[in-house]
Amino acid sequence: MSASSNRLTPRLLVRMIREEWRLHAELFGDRFAAFPVLVTLLSGAGIWLLTLTNASMDAVAAGLHALVFFFGLQVGTIGLVGRDALRDVLGDVTLLVFSARTLPVTWRRLLAVFLLKDLLYYSVLFLGPLAVGYAAVAVLEGVAPAAVALLWVTTSGTFALGVGTSLTLAGLGTRSRGLVAVVLVGIVAAVLSGQVDVVAFSPLGFYQSPSVASAVSGFGPAVVLSVLGPVLFQPAETGPARTSPDRYSRVRDVLGDGIATRSVLEVAGSSGSVWKVLFSMGVLFLVTAVLVAEVGRVTALDPSMGIAVGTLLGLGAFTTYSWVTQFDDAAEYRRYPVSMEAVFAGKRRAYLVLSVPAGLVYLLGSLVWVPAVEVAVGVVVFPLVAVYVYGVTALITGLSPNELLFDTPRFLAFGVALGVVAVPLVVAALVHTESPTLANGVAVGVAAIAALVGVLLARRASRQWADRSLDP
Amino acid sequence: MTGIETTELTKTYGDVTALDGLTLSVPEGELFGLLGPNGSGKTTTIEILTGQSEPTSGSASVLGHDPVADPLAVREVVGILPEREDPPSFLTPREYLQFVGDVRGFDAPDERIAEWADRLGFREKLDTMSADLSEGERQRVMLAQTFIHEPDLVFIDEPLVNLDPIMQAEVRDHLRDYCAAGNTLFLSTHFLEVAADLCTQIGIVREGRLVAERDPRDLEDETELLEYFRSEVDDATADGTPDAGEGTGPAAADGGSDRAGGGGNR
Numbered sequence: 001m002s003a004s005s006n007r008l009t010p011r012l013l014v015r016m017i018r019e020e021w022r023l024h025a026e027l028f029g030d031r032f033a034a035f036p037v038l039v040t041l042l043s044g045a046g047i048w049l050l051t052l053t054n055a056s057m058d059a060v061a062a063g064l065h066a067l068v069f070f071f072g073l074q075v076g077t078i079g080l081v082g083r084d085a086l087r088d089v090l091g092d093v094t095l096l097v098f099s100a101r102t103l104p105v106t107w108r109r110l111l112a113v114f115l116l117k118d119l120l121y122y123s124v125l126f127l128g129p130l131a132v133g134y135a136a137v138a139v140l141e142g143v144a145p146a147a148v149a150l151l152w153v154t155t156s157g158t159f160a161l162g163v164g165t166s167l168t169l170a171g172l173g174t175r176s177r178g179l180v181a182v183v184l185v186g187i188v189a190a191v192l193s194g195q196v197d198v199v200a201f202s203p204l205g206f207y208q209s210p211s212v213a214s215a216v217s218g219f220g221p222a223v224v225l226s227v228l229g230p231v232l233f234q235p236a237e238t239g240p241a242r243t244s245p246d247r248y249s250r251v252r253d254v255l256g257d258g259i260a261t262r263s264v265l266e267v268a269g270s271s272g273s274v275w276k277v278l279f280s281m282g283v284l285f286l287v288t289a290v291l292v293a294e295v296g297r298v299t300a301l302d303p304s305m306g307i308a309v310g311t312l313l314g315l316g317a318f319t320t321y322s323w324v325t326q327f328d329d330a331a332e333y334r335r336y337p338v339s340m341e342a343v344f345a346g347k348r349r350a351y352l353v354l355s356v357p358a359g360l361v362y363l364l365g366s367l368v369w370v371p372a373v374e375v376a377v378g379v380v381v382f383p384l385v386a387v388y389v390y391g392v393t394a395l396i397t398g399l400s401p402n403e404l405l406f407d408t409p410r411f412l413a414f415g416v417a418l419g420v421v422a423v424p425l426v427v428a429a430l431v432h433t434e435s436p437t438l439a440n441g442v443a444v445g446v447a448a449i450a451a452l453v454g455v456l457l458a459r460r461a462s463r464q465w466a467d468r469s470l471d472p
Numbered sequence: 473m474t475g476i477e478t479t480e481l482t483k484t485y486g487d488v489t490a491l492d493g494l495t496l497s498v499p500e501g502e503l504f505g506l507l508g509p510n511g512s513g514k515t516t517t518i519e520i521l522t523g524q525s526e527p528t529s530g531s532a533s534v535l536g537h538d539p540v541a542d543p544l545a546v547r548e549v550v551g552i553l554p555e556r557e558d559p560p561s562f563l564t565p566r567e568y569l570q571f572v573g574d575v576r577g578f579d580a581p582d583e584r585i586a587e588w589a590d591r592l593g594f595r596e597k598l599d600t601m602s603a604d605l606s607e608g609e610r611q612r613v614m615l616a617q618t619f620i621h622e623p624d625l626v627f628i629d630e631p632l633v634n635l636d637p638i639m640q641a642e643v644r645d646h647l648r649d650y651c652a653a654g655n656t657l658f659l660s661t662h663f664l665e666v667a668a669d670l671c672t673q674i675g676i677v678r679e680g681r682l683v684a685e686r687d688p689r690d691l692e693d694e695t696e697l698l699e700y701f702r703s704e705v706d707d708a709t710a711d712g713t714p715d716a717g718e719g720t721g722p723a724a725a726d727g728g729s730d731r732a733g734g735g736g737n738r
Binding site (some may be wrong): 242243244245246247248249252257258259261262265267268269270309326328331332334335336337338340 | 522523524543544545547548549551557560561562563564566568570571572573574575576577599600601603604687
């Protein structure tokens with residue numbers, strides 16, 4: 001390897017880190033700099049609240065690792081398959097990771113540096129603040145400072161595991177989509193059957209019992225996947241033009257609305273198609289099911305699976321909102337003879353058409369082991385909460401929900417608005433142990449009121465964003 | 473009858489004045505070209521006239537409708553082709569034009585789509601995902617969405633960019649035919665060759681004000697129009713405003729936005 005080639009990697013790394021910062025600054029403005037502070041405060045407050053419920057710090061640490069893993073999965077995909085999302089928000093976006101066509105750098109090297117950049121950037125700006133928030137509570141709870149420092153290291157490793165997994169699956173997908181399905185089914189089957197100790201093959205295993213052996217088994221998969229992803233990835237720079245038979249008329253006949261039809265078709269035509277809605281709901285469902293089981297195991301409570309799943313799926317429908325608003329903007333609709341009220345109504349229809357059936361698949365699937373009454377309550381709660389989430393998101397973010405993520409004041413407003421409904425529903429799920437009828441009644445009542453509020457908020461959003469459309 | 477009328481139209485973005493008392497009148501049937509350096513307010517003018525933006529002061533009328541009081545009424549009767557706008561990436565041209573038909577509420581969309589796809593030469597691409605079309609093909613689809621509802625007045629920012637020479641000639645013919653039928657066309661362009669060839673009247677806007685207006689057919693050729701343009705914007709050029717005379721044809725594609733002080737377009 002030549003000297004100039006040796007210098008290339010650190011240069012690329014520095015430029016990619018700078019690019020990532022500028023990307024976030026462009027997306028979210030100067031307020032992005034305050035986001036690490038918010039992460040520290042939120043994580044500290046959240047962990048403190050958990051300790052009030054007698055949750056052990058070990059359980060909290062395990063939860064943080066799980067959260068960071070899913071975050072890593074998401075970050076790993078955004079740079080690769082989320083390119084259309086970036087283009088929608090920023091216009092034509094060219095990232096260094098896509099520069100193999102114009103620079104004498106291989107795809108593999110670009111992806112490897114991209115992955116290293118993600119690890120460093122997010123480890124410092126997100127996982128560091130998360131660890132600080134954890135430390136503030138953990139030290140008071142008697143956790144050794146060394147264990148707190150270790151948490152930063154192992155969550156960073158877990159983040160790498162998530163990004164590496166995304167990248168490897170994306171790399172496999174460039175060769176065979178069938179292979180991705182087979183691998184996913186294999187992993188899920190191995191985990192559910194108890195044949196594989198997931199914790200032992202993740203950095204959490206090292207955190208729980210540090211040793212040379214646990215370091216190898218815990219960090220090994222992250223390293224292997226981080227290498228495998230770039231190796232497997234085959235960029236499809238050119239290919240046959242994608243065609244699609246006339247779907248519009250058929251979908252329009254069903255939905256009865258042009259804006260809803262367009263939104264559904266755009267989600268269907270984008271990366272991951274409508275399956276990404278099903279996938280994201282599946283992840284939420286699994287996380288909720290594990291949490292409910294864990295609460296049942298470590299406490300004397302027996303939370304309502306129906307209320308918990310209905311609530312979490314409803315809140316998680318935010319991602320569907322993001323997808324149905326990803327490919328257009330208010331400026332385009334201001335060129336058509338259509339009111340913002342009609343735009344938001346069409347968007348809501350598309351949002352519900354995509355998210356509700358996807359969530360119901362899992363809720364109804366849970367009938368296998370969850371009592372029918374609990375599932376029925378979940379089936380009622382879920383769409384009502386989804387309607388509320390639509391109203392809140394429409395009012396706070398308009399047709400640009402991605403800006404919410406790092407816009408601290410809006411993020412706080414959004415969090416508070418969701419908390420107002422989520423807290424009583426979670427309480428209802430927990431008290432279900434003692435008084436199931438009351439809990440079910442409260443859950444349905446709260447969800448119904450929330451839905452009504454959601455409808456009103458959506459109406460207000462139409463007026464608000466219509467007024468704003470007349471401003472620069 | 474007057475197609476477009478503005479009186480003392482002013483638009484400010486904070487400290488920046490994008491339009492500074494713009495007054496103009498465009499009769500129906502005119503092929504009017506608005507010329508000016510980058511940032512002179514051309515795009516802002518179109519945004520206000522189509523109800524996409526509200527003026528700080530002044531008034532406007534488009535085919536008898538007030539774009540501030542009733543923007544939807546204006547948008548119903550006009551077609552709009554913004555600068556550097558593509559059809560939605562994950563819809564095919566057929567699906568996009570069906571969508572346009574839905575929001576515009578016109579009848580027999582399939583027949584009209586086929587007719588316009590034939591006219592603009594993208595019929596074989598009707599079912600191709602727009603993300604996979606060439607830039608020229610995307611521009612043709614955008615032209616189709618501008619005219620498909622047979623509007624009485626059309627606003628276009630740079631109609632010929634990215635089109636091959638044959639298609640450019642066909643679009644020019646179409647625009648002339650369109651105005652010959654009594655319709656009005658309001659064209660914003662950097663390309664003097666386009667203005668000289670197409671327009672029956674041009675207005676030169678500088679720093680948000682209309683500084684000159686004339687029939688370009690009175691001029692000998694494109695070079696003379698360039699000299700005329702230079703003389704009108706000379707003061708602004710001396711102040712450091714980019715010389716819009718650079719590049720006189722659509723092949724010299726210009727990525728600059730004309731929305732003074734308002735940031736770039738999408």
